[in-house]
Every structure is written in structure tokens, then in C-alpha cells.
Amino acid sequence: xxxxxxxxxxxxxxxxxxxxxxxxxxxxxxxxxxxxxxxxxxxxxxxxxxxxxxxxxxxxxxxxxxxxxxxxxxxxxxxxxxxxxxxxxxxxxxxxxxxxxxxxxxxxxxxxxxxxxxxxxxxxxxxxxxxxxxxxxxxxxxxxxxxxxxxxxxxxxxxxxxxxxxxxxxxxxxxxxxxxxxxxxxxxxxxxxxxxxxxxxxxxxxxxxxxxxxxxxxxxxxxxxxxxxxxxxxxxxxxxxxxxxxxxxxxxxxxxxxxxxxxxxxxxxxxxxxxxxxxxxxxxxxxxxxxxxxxxxxxxxxxxxxxxxxxxxxxxxxxxxxxxxxxxxxxxxxxxxxxxxxxxxxxxxxxxxxxxxxxxxxxxxxxxxxxxxxxxxxxxxxxxxxxxxxxxxxxxxxxxxxxxxxxxxxxxxxxxxxxxxxxxxxxxxxxxxxxxxxxxxxxxxxxxxxxxxxxxxxxxxxxxxxxxxxxxxxxxxxxxxxxxxxxxxxxxxxxxxxxxxxxxxxxxxxxxxxxxxxxxxxxxxxxxxxxxxxxxxxxxxxxxxxxxxxxxxxxxxxxxxxxxxxxxxxxxxxxxxxxxxxxxxxxxxxxxxxxxxxxxxxxxxxxxxxxxxxxxxxxxxxxxxxxxxxxxxxxxxxxxxxxxxxxxxxxxxxxxxxx
Amino acid sequence: xxxxxxxxxxxxxxxxxxxxxxxxxxxxxxxxxxxxxxxxxxxxxxxxxxxxxxxxxxxxxxxxxxxxxxxxxxxxxxxxxxxxxxxxxxxxxxxxxxxxxxxxxxxxxxxxxxxxxxxxxxxxxxxxxxxxxxxxxxxxxxxxxxxxxxxxxxxxxxxxxxxxxxxxxxxxxxxxxxxxxxxxxxxxxxxxxxxxxxxxxxxxxxxxxxxxxxxxxxxxxxxxxxxxxxxxxxxxxxxxxxxxxxxxxxxxxx
Numbered sequence: 044x045x046x047x048x049x050x051x052x053x054x055x056x057x058x059x060x061x062x063x064x065x066x067x068x069x070x071x072x073x074x075x076x077x078x079x080x081x082x083x084x085x086x087x088x089x090x091x092x093x094x095x096x097x098x099x100x101x102x103x104x105x106x107x108x109x110x111x112x113x114x115x116x117x118x119x120x121x122x123x124x125x126x127x128x129x130x131x132x133x134x135x136x137x138x139x140x141x142x143x144x145x146x147x148x149x150x151x152x153x154x155x156x157x158x159x160x161x162x163x164x165x166x167x168x169x170x171x172x173x174x175x176x177x178x179x180x181x182x183x184x185x186x187x188x189x190x191x192x193x194x195x196x197x198x199x200x201x202x203x204x205x206x207x208x209x210x211x212x213x214x215x216x217x218x219x220x221x222x223x224x225x226x227x228x229x230x231x232x233x234x235x236x237x238x239x240x241x242x243x244x245x246x247x248x249x250x251x252x253x254x255x256x257x258x259x260x261x262x263x264x265x266x267x268x269x270x271x272x273x274x275x276x277x278x279x280x281x282x283x284x285x286x287x288x289x290x291x292x293x294x295x296x297x298x299x300x301x302x303x304x305x306x307x308x309x310x311x312x313x314x315x316x317x318x319x320x321x322x323x324x325x326x327x328x329x330x331x332x333x334x335x336x337x338x339x340x341x342x343x344x345x346x347x348x349x350x351x352x353x354x355x356x357x358x359x360x361x362x363x364x365x366x367x368x369x370x371x372x373x374x375x376x377x378x379x380x381x382x383x384x385x386x387x388x389x390x391x392x393x394x395x396x397x398x399x400x401x402x403x404x405x406x407x408x409x410x411x412x413x414x415x416x417x418x419x420x421x422x423x424x425x426x427x428x429x430x431x432x433x434x435x436x437x438x439x440x441x442x443x444x445x446x447x448x449x450x451x452x453x454x455x456x457x458x459x460x461x462x463x464x465x466x467x468x469x470x471x472x473x474x475x476x477x478x479x480x481x482x483x484x485x486x487x488x489x490x491x492x493x494x495x496x497x498x499x500x501x502x503x504x505x506x507x508x509x510x511x512x513x514x515x516x517x518x519x520x521x522x523x524x525x526x527x528x529x530x531x532x533x534x535x536x537x538x539x540x541x542x543x544x545x546x547x548x549x550x551x552x553x554x555x556x557x558x559x560x561x562x563x564x565x566x567x568x569x570x571x572x573x574x575x576x577x578x579x580x581x582x583x584x585x586x587x588x589x590x591x592x593x594x595x596x597x598x599x600x601x602x603x604x605x606x607x608x609x610x611x612x613x614x615x616x617x618x619x620x621x622x623x624x625x626x627x628x629x630x631x632x633x634x635x636x637x638x639x640x641x642x643x644x645x646x647x648x649x650x651x652x653x654x655x656x657x658x659x660x661x662x663x664x665x666x667x668x669x670x671x672x673x674x675x676x677x678x679x680x681x682x683x684x685x686x687x688x689x690x691x692x693x694x695x696x697x698x699x700x701x702x
Numbered sequence: 703x704x705x706x707x708x709x710x711x712x713x714x715x716x717x718x719x720x721x722x723x724x725x726x727x728x729x730x731x732x733x734x735x736x737x738x739x740x741x742x743x744x745x746x747x748x749x750x751x752x753x754x755x756x757x758x759x760x761x762x763x764x765x766x767x768x769x770x771x772x773x774x775x776x777x778x779x780x781x782x783x784x785x786x787x788x789x790x791x792x793x794x795x796x797x798x799x800x801x802x803x804x805x806x807x808x809x810x811x812x813x814x815x816x817x818x819x820x821x822x823x824x825x826x827x828x829x830x831x832x833x834x835x836x837x838x839x840x841x842x843x844x845x846x847x848x849x850x851x852x853x854x855x856x857x858x859x860x861x862x863x864x865x866x867x868x869x870x871x872x873x874x875x876x877x878x879x880x881x882x883x884x885x886x887x888x889x890x891x892x893x894x895x896x897x898x899x900x901x902x903x904x905x906x907x908x909x910x911x912x913x914x915x916x917x918x919x920x921x922x923x924x925x926x927x928x929x930x931x932x933x934x935x936x937x938x939x940x941x942x943x944x945x946x947x948x949x950x951x952x953x954x955x956x
Contacts, residue, residue, distance in 0.1 A: 243793060244788035245792055247751075247788070251756060253780045256777060646754065
């Protein structure tokens with residue numbers, strides 16, 4: 044082996060690899076954007092779950108001789124435990140009916156021993172386990188100091204049936220494993236039947252057969268879904284047996300009953316899940332020109348598809364309403380509820396139907412993407428994805444790329460690169476800074492971070508910042524429209540979001556504390572500057588500046604506004620605020636495009652945030668305290684104002700000559 | 703002679719900024735072998751893909767058995783047998799499985815498929831390797847199986863894209879004999895190649911393509927005469943191309 048030759052080969056290989064933009068995208072996007080994004084969202088879900096459990100006041104019933112229960116009550120009563128009156132029913136019955144979280148049965152101890160407490164709890168409820176811990180801690184404090192004996196001797200006993208316990212354990216593990224394994228089962232077959240077909244040079248043969256594209260893709264999706272289902276079934280069976288064996292070992296050889304019927308019911312989620320992910324992966328695979336490219340495209344998609352299932356698996360979401368209709372979340376929660384025996388027929392149908400509908404939509408997309416024009420464009424002319432997407436959108440066979448168009452100052456590639464950099468800064472710089480000190484952290488993140496990023500981008504492009512972000516004097520109509528939208532959007536969007544996906548109380552309380560600290564350490568004006576004016580300028584400069592303008596070069600006005608809004612929502616790293624923030628982002632993008640200036644978007648953003656801050660500081664933001672009729676009235680009023688604002692923006696757009 | 707089996711009329715095919723085929727017109731009668739000749743990138747494969755209904759014309763039109771490829775590509779594919787320039791066989795299927803699959807796609811019932819496959823197995827001598835997976839076949843065996851795949855539904859029009867590429871002398875001769883036999887059965891054959899000598903041996907008429915345009919068209923003898931009695935078709939092609947590419951020539955590449 045000669046070192047010179049090794050270096051020569053390594054140099055050539057590195058040059059080739061690094062010139063492959065897709066490889067670079069995976070190298071950068073994965074570790075720096077997708078992993079932190081998924082992990083931060085997961086951490087937030089877990090934190091909310093822990094906060095909810097900690098905030099729950101444990102309800103404990105006490106029974107036994109009055110002489111002993113008095114002392115027990117005295118020791119137990121605290122901020123996080125409330126002793127409830129003993130019911131006439133049996134202790135186990137009140138526990139099973141979820142009327143208490145734990146029951147402390149006390150009786151006198153043997154001679155010379157402390158009284159004995161038998162602590163009953165339900166192993167299948169987290170609140171019950173938390174109550175058990177709190178009672179144990181409270182009773183563990185010795186009488187008369189650390190060296191003295193404990194006042195009570197405590198023994199715990201779970202009351203849930205063994206089948207329930209094993210079902211509960213299965214419900215914690217199986218849903219996520221099954222959904223993720225179904226995805227994994229779809230991954231390679233999807234690549235093989237799309238990009239693999241091109242690599243094996245059988246594509247032309249397939250396309251020359253007398254079969255329409257939808258039938259062709261449906262057949263391919265069915266094959267992938269079958270393999271993915273098989274993977275899911277095998278994993279479900281294998282995991283059930285593993286859990287059975289594990290619990291058998293833990294129980295010291297005692298037989299652990301498994302709720303086989305309920306575990307088998309979880310099979311119901313496998314076919315629609317497999318269909319959904321097979322369709323999505325076949326659609327993405329259809330974009331790829333080679334096996335390698337398909338892997339590059341599908342790997343991030345795989346992780347992004349996994350995120351909803353992970354969130355649902357780790358969180359304590361209830362299945363029903365909107366959660367049933369969220370792809371990935373619904374099936375994971377349904378599998379859990381089927382195993383626990385909680386799933387109702389209506390919700391089950393909603394999940395299965397919605398998942399099948401999403402799968403059908405992805406299949407339709409796959410059929411459109413598996414377009415011979417695109418597949419042979421790249422062979423014939425090396426046509427890029429962008430030009431082909433225009434072709435798909437327009438329905439024309441050829442893209443009008445005559446090379447005479449002026450190169451846009453900001454491209455979609457720049458927009459996505461800027462967003463990726465902003466996300467990286469957010470994960471590794473902004474979040475730690477704001478955790479350290481909220482005020483200074485926000486100032487640095489927004490003005491130096493986002494503002495600086497936009498400024499550096501403009502300088503790097505050799506343009507003025509005002510040109511890149513389009514600072515222009517808005518028309519009075521656009522200005523008035525922006526103010527009205529800012530005044531009303533938060534109300535309408537907030538009520539809609541509360542109806543669709545209400546944030547946990549702890550999350551709302553956390554936000555309230557950030558906006559209106561209880562220690563009074565930050566005045567209203569400072570808060571308005573920090574949390575309304577600063578983001579209105581810095582976030583708008585980046586998102587409604589180069590990101591929106593760059594995406595607009597490849598997408599329709601509506602497409603660019605929606606994607607920018609979605610990116611804006613994701614950037615805020617809060618699953619409960621994703622929907623309202625994304626909708627606000629879409630509205631602000633629409634304002635910027637309609638007025639062809641960033642100023643109205645900044646105005647609307649400022650007014651929106653200012654309204655929320657003022658309400659929080661006036662303690663008038665608790666919607667729970669409002670009657671439904673009041674909410675409806677406010678929502679209607681907000682919708683009217685919002686409609687007027689949108690109307691004014693459209694007039695401004697028409698006067699300007701349209702988007 | 704009745705209506706032409708294939709009509710290409712002012713066909714244009716663009717891929718973004720690149721024009722692959724520019725204003726191409728020709729027709730092929732039933733019982734005729736028409737050769738599309740030209741160097742790599744001349745637009746032969748693109749033209750054949752348009753005829754097979756895989757690509758849509760940017761402008762102009764193409765008819766196969768009287769059916770417009772743009773308006774009813776599925777029906778065109780039912781009437782036409784397309785042999786791609788790669789053998790394009792599903793490597794993990796056996797020859798029998800492959801032909802059975804395509805027979806079903808063409809709507810043949812089990813009995814009809816069985817009978818038609820038996821005819822092709824005999825005609826193309828597929829029996830020695832018919833039960834083997836395609837991945838284990840030689841180039842010649844793969845090509846014979848590909849022809850069987852393209853001929854399963856007994857189409858009236860055959861479109862063959864460089865069918866002899868990579869074949870040895872014996873396999874090439876076998877293929878030429880087969881194509882002639884099909885021509886004699888009344889099929890229209892559109893045949894692309896860049897082997898000019900082979901085209902001279904096989905084709906009734908030839909269209910010379912250069913930069914997506916039809917440079918000249920006629921019988922092999924007529925083309926040689928057109929190029930000043932060139933000694934071979936290859937020499938005729940070179941002379942005609944040189945005349946077009948010469949500085950000041952009116953015909954320019956797109």
C-alpha cells in the first residue's frame with residue numbers, strides 16, 4: 044500500500060462525494076436540523092407530561108381505626124396530596140372507578156412495632172403511581188428526628204388485574220414499535236420498486252405496458268404496504284412474546300397473562316398505517332433517479348414521519364377530536380387504546396378512515412410524480428427537480444426554461460439554506476441563551492442572530508438589506524389592513540387552536556409567566572419591546588424577507604405563503620403553538636406579498652404580539668373563564684375584523700397590480 | 703397500399719431548454735421496415751418513446767394504427783410492441799413469469815396467454831432457458847426474451863430501439879431474420895440503430911436524423927445517390943452531415 048495513492052484516491056472520492064449536494068444535505072440537515080428538531084419537540088411533550096402529573100393533586104382515601112387515621116390524615120395533607128372522605132364502597136372499588144388515586148388502609152402494628160399502612164394503588168394509572176410515591180415519602184419521615192423509627196410501616200399493593208397490568212405495559216411499548224416498524228418495513232421496498240426500477244433499466248419496459256399510471260402506482264403501493272404490514276405483524280407478535288417473557292422473568296417465573304385479544308385488536312392499525320407510509324415513501328421514491336438518491340431523500344422523510352408517532356407514544360394525549368385526524372398520531376394512539384380496551388367505535392373509524400384518506404392522497408401524488416416526462420427528462424436533459432415541479436404544477440410537458448429570465452436575487456435554495464441555518468442557531472445558540480436569561484437571550488437571538496443572519500445574507504449577495512427584505516412604504520389601505528389583521532388574528536386563531544388542539548394548562552401558564560412575570564421584574568413597555576417589537580422586526584426580516592421571497596420564485600403566492608408559515612410555525616419549536624403560529628405565519632406572508640413590502644407584515648406581527656402581551660398582563664387572557672357564548676361572540680367579532688383586514692389587503696394587492 | 707401504420711407529423715419534443723426532436727415528419731406503411739438512423743443524441747430514442755406513448759409530443763402529432771399517441775397512449779400501447787434499447791427484463795422473474803405477467807397486462811386470458819407464449823417460445827427458441835431467472839441469462843437470451851415480451855399481443859406495429867446493440871453476429875442475424883419475417887406478415891416496423899451497415903441490410907426505407915431533424919429520407923440506394931453516389935450508407939451519412947454542418951449552411955442545429 045502506498046500512502047501517495049491512498050491520498051490520491053481519498054481526495055478524488057471526497058471531491059466527488061462533496062460535490063453531491065444531496066449527500067451534503069443529509070450530512071448537514073440530519074445532525075443539525077432534524078435530530079434536534081425531533082428531540083426538542085419530544086422533550087417538550089415529555090416535559091408537559093411530567094408537569095401535568097406533578098401538578099395533579101393526589102386524591103388519597105384513608106381507612107382504619109379513627110385513632111390511627113387522624114395521625115395519617117395529618118401527615119398526608121400537603122400541597123400535592125388531598126385526603127378525601129372514605130366512601131361506603133370497598134377501597135378497591137373506588138380505586139377502580141378512578142374516584143381516588145390511592146387508598147391507605149391503616150391498622151395497629153404488632154407489639155413494639157409502628158402501625159401498618161397498606162397502600163393500595165392502580166399500577167395502570169400514572170396519577171395513582173405518583174400518589175403512591177407521595178404517600179410513601181410523607182410516611183417515611185421518622186417521628187422525632189432522623190434517628191428515630193418511622194411513624195408507620197408502609198407496604199404497597201397494586202390492585203389492577205394482572206391482565207390489565209400486562210396490557211398497560213404493552214400499550215406503552217407496542218404502538219410506537221409497531222408504527223415505526225411498519226415505516227421501516229416500507230422503506231427499502233419503496234426504494235426498490237421506484238428508484239431501483241430505474242437503476243435496473245426496467246422502467247421503460249414497465250411504462251410501455253398498457254396500464255395507466257394510477258393502477259401501476261396502486262399496484263406498487265399495495266406491494267410495499269403488504270411487506271410493511273408483514274413487518275408490522277411480525278414485530279407485534281414478537282414484541283408481545285418478548286414482553287410476556289420479560290414480565291415472566293421479572294415476576295420470578297409467575298405466569299403473566301397477556302390480553303391477547305386486545306393485543307390482536309392492535310393489528311387493525313397495521314393495514315392503514317402500512318398503506319399511508321407505503322404511499323408516502325413510494326411518492327418520495329418516485330422523485331429519485333437512483334437508489335442512493337432515494338435513500339438520501341427518504342431518510343429524512345422517515346425520521347419526520349416517525350416524529351408524530353414518537354410524540355404520540357411518549358405524550359399522554361387523549362385520542363379523539365383532532366388527534367384522531369393527525370397522520371401518525373391517530374394510529375399510534377388508537378393502537379394504545381385498543382390494547383387498553385378504551386377505543387370507541389367512532390374514534391376507531393375516524394382514525395382508520397383518515398389514515399386511509401391520507402394514504403389515498405399520497406398515492407394520487409405518487410401517481411402524479413411517477414411521470415414518464417420527469418423520469419426521462421432527467422435522462423435526456425438533466426432537468427432539475429425545480430423545473431419538473433413547475434411541469435407538474437402547470438401540467439405542461441416542457442418547462443419554459445429558455446435561459447432568458449433574470450436570475451432572481453434570492454432563490455428557493457437560499458431560502459431553505461437560511462432556514463436551516465436559523466434552525467441550527469436556534470437549537471445550539473438561541474435556546475441555551477434564552478434558557479440562561481430570557482430577556483438578554485431574546486435580544487441577542489433576535490437582533491444579533493436573526494437580524495444578523497439576514498444582514499450577512501444581504502451583504503453576501505452584494506445587495507442592500509432594504510432590497511432583500513423589501514422595505515417599502517405601504518399604501519394606507521395595506522397599512523390599515525395589516526393593523527386590523529394584527530388586532531384580530533390572535534383572537535380567531537387562538538380560539539380555533541384551542542378548539543382543535545388545546546395546549547396543556549402548564550404550557551399556557553409557562554407562556555403567561557414568560558410574558559407577564561409574577562415577580563414584576565419587567566415592565567409592560569420593556570416586554571412590548573422585547574416580545575412584540577423585536578420579533579416583529581427581526582423574525583419578519585428573515586421569514587417574510589429572503590425566505591418568503593426565495594420560496595416565491597418556485598411556488599405560487601399561496602404555496603410560498605403556506606410553506607413560509609409552516610416553517611415559521613416549526614421554528615417556534617412548540618407542538619401546541621405550531622398551528623396558531625403557522626397560521627399567523629401564513630397570514631403575515633400573505634400581507635407581505637399583497638403589499639409587496641415587509642412593513643405591513645411587521646406592523647401586523649407587532650400588533651398581534653402586543654395584544655397578547657397586554658391581555659396577559661391585565662390577566663384577561665384566561666379563556667377557560669369565559670362562557671361559550673362569550674367565546675362565540677368574541678370569535679365572531681374577531682372574524683369580522685379579520686375579514687375587513689383581509690379585504691383591505693386584497694384591495695391593496697389589486698391596486699398594486701396583483702401578486 | 704392503405705393508410706400508413708405510423709404517421710409522424712411535424713413532431714417536436716423539447717426537454718426544458720433542449721430540443722430533442724425538431725419538426726420531424728415521416729410515415730411507415732404496413733409491411734415496411736423503416737430505419738431511423740443517426741448518431742447518439744440525434745433524437746431516435748425520443749422519437750420512438752413518443753411513438754410508444756411514453757413521452758408526450760411538445761408539438762406536432764404522432765399516430766400509430768390511426769390513434770393519436772397524445773390523446774390515447776394506452777390504446778397505442780395495446781397496438782404496438784416496443785423493444786427498449788436496454789433489454790429491460792425483471793431480473794428476479796423467470797422467463798415464463800415475465801411473459802405471463804405481460805400477457806395479463808395485455809388482457810390475454812390464461813388459455814390465450816398460454817397458446818401465444820407457446821408460439822413465441824418455439825419461434826424464438828426460448829425453451830432452453832425459459833424457466834430460469836432473467837438475471838442469469840446471456841445478452842442474446844435476454845434479447846430474445848425481450849422480443850417475445852414485445853410481441854406477446856401480436857401487435858401490428860413494432861418499434862425496436864437499437865435491438866442489436868451488444869449482440870454477437872449470430873444473435874444479430876437471428877434478430878434480423880425475425881424482423882424480416884414479421885415484416886412479411888404485414889407488420890410495420892420502426893427500427894433505430896446507429897449501425898449503418900445493418901440498416902442497409904434490413905431497412906426498406908431510412909430516415910437520417912441529425913440534431914433532432916430529418917436530414918434525408920429514402921431507400922438505402924436513394925440515400926447513397928442523394929450523397930453523390932456514395933459507396934456506402936455510412937459515407938452518404940457523413941457527406942450529408944458535413945453539408946449541413948458546414949459554415950454558412952442554411953440548416954442549423956437547434
